[in-house]
Amino acid sequence: MIPESEVSFAGSFLDRADRLRADDEAMHIRFHKGSLALPFWWGKPLFELTQEGPRLVWLSTDDPLVADSCGDSVFMGLDDAGRAHFATDVSHIAPPDQQPAEFVDRRTLALSETRKFIDLRSIMGEIDHRDAGIAAAAKGVFEWRRTHGFCANCGHRNRLVHSGWRMECPGCGRQHFPRTDPVVIMLVLDHDRVLLGRSPLWPERMYSLLAGFIEPGETVEEAVRREVMEEAGIEVDEVRYVTSQPWPFPASLMIGCTGRAVTTRIERDPAELEDAIWVSRSEVERALSNDHPDITLARPGAVARVILRSWVDGVVAGVGSSASARVG
Known part of the structure; x- marks a missing residue:
């Protein structure tokens, strides 16, 4: 933890x-x-x-x-x-x-x-x-107030109550609460390597941990496995919670986990990722020190960087043993 x-x-x-x-x-x-x-x-x-x-x-x-x-x-x-x-x-x-x-x-x-x-x-x-x-x-x-001024049920303009933490509709009486969107972000490991991905919208050479929104009816563990499979084609079995971070851009809760890779062959979804790579612990350490020629990581303060630093320092370990990971 x-x-x-x-x-x-x-x-x-x-x-x-x-x-x-x-x-x-x-x-x-x-x-x-x-x-x-x-x-x-x-x-x-x-x-x-x-x-x-x-x-x-x-x-x-x-x-x-x-x-x-x-x-x-x-x-x-x-x-x-x-x-x-x-x-x-x-x-x-x-x-x-x-x-x-x-x-x-x-x-x-x-x-x-x-x-x-x-x-x-x-x-x-x-x-x-x-x-x-x-x-x-x-x-x-x-941000929630800015985008939720009208009742989603009947269309009336909402009014602020509960010291700014709630809205009520004067038309139908529906109460509205600030929303938080849960997101999983995962340290997917194969032995001493971590899976990193790159969005086409990011600055040049920037890589980070894979992440995605939790869907209705999913557990955190299920979301980790689904997102990694969808984005990189990697099968993950055991998943464990590591940490969390409120992320007000605009309203997410980042739920950090570790996951054990069962397969290692990357089959990237080009609509989600511009690139996905396995990176060694030593390379991550260089990137954290801004000494890697090809990789820069999420900036200080981002939970992805915190998790990667903790993994390099041995504070966060992988789950179980990945000795049985297979190619394909």
Whole structure:
């Protein structure tokens, strides 16, 4: 098992305090009495750029930037002192980004030389662990709100309730909750080799672990086996859980597993992968050190890189023995 502290976006220093979310009047009072708010602009949280790295900017809720945003805020929880923390949408302060983002969105909106709205994906390897978990949760909720404004049952516009964590339809009464899409990502091993794949949309030379969405009615283990067979034509038998990572791009939960390869001949689905290869542990170690001529790995903060590092370091081992793996 990999400690949560090693995985970006996992963990938080706040008690989510769901028990308090239903009391709208009490939450309104709490917002205006010594609470803190984290501003978001079009899905990007506000960071202070310090010598130690980027840190989230928590403003007093009477700060002019957030003071009028109580109704659009999300209650994130209580700290150890019982002080409430909110995330607030301040997208009204400037138009959204107009140009399409690259693979990593490095566009920002600056309030000062050191305070900027920055996309989480672009700096996820630099963010303090406890900051990252809160920012990911808030980003996920705001993205859900942006895309689920109308009731899927009857078409009425939804209204926010439960301190920003739920929507209700005034037309039919249907309740709507933030969605999370489960995704398996797998360390598929054959002896001392790991299976890596490459999407045609990725930067040049980038490879990573295979991954895919869990389908209705599937277990995690079944999803691992199906996805590896569909994408690379490799049969997998034993599967074990390793770690997980909230992935707010836009709303996934990455479920990391190890899987034992029973076959080794790759039959790649060109619609899914541009390339798929078996890579030795020593080659992965070189790639993690940015010393491989042909392979770069997922950037720091991505769970794929965490799992690969843990495998190279011996923290994560394969399942059972792959001595019986066969070609074909």
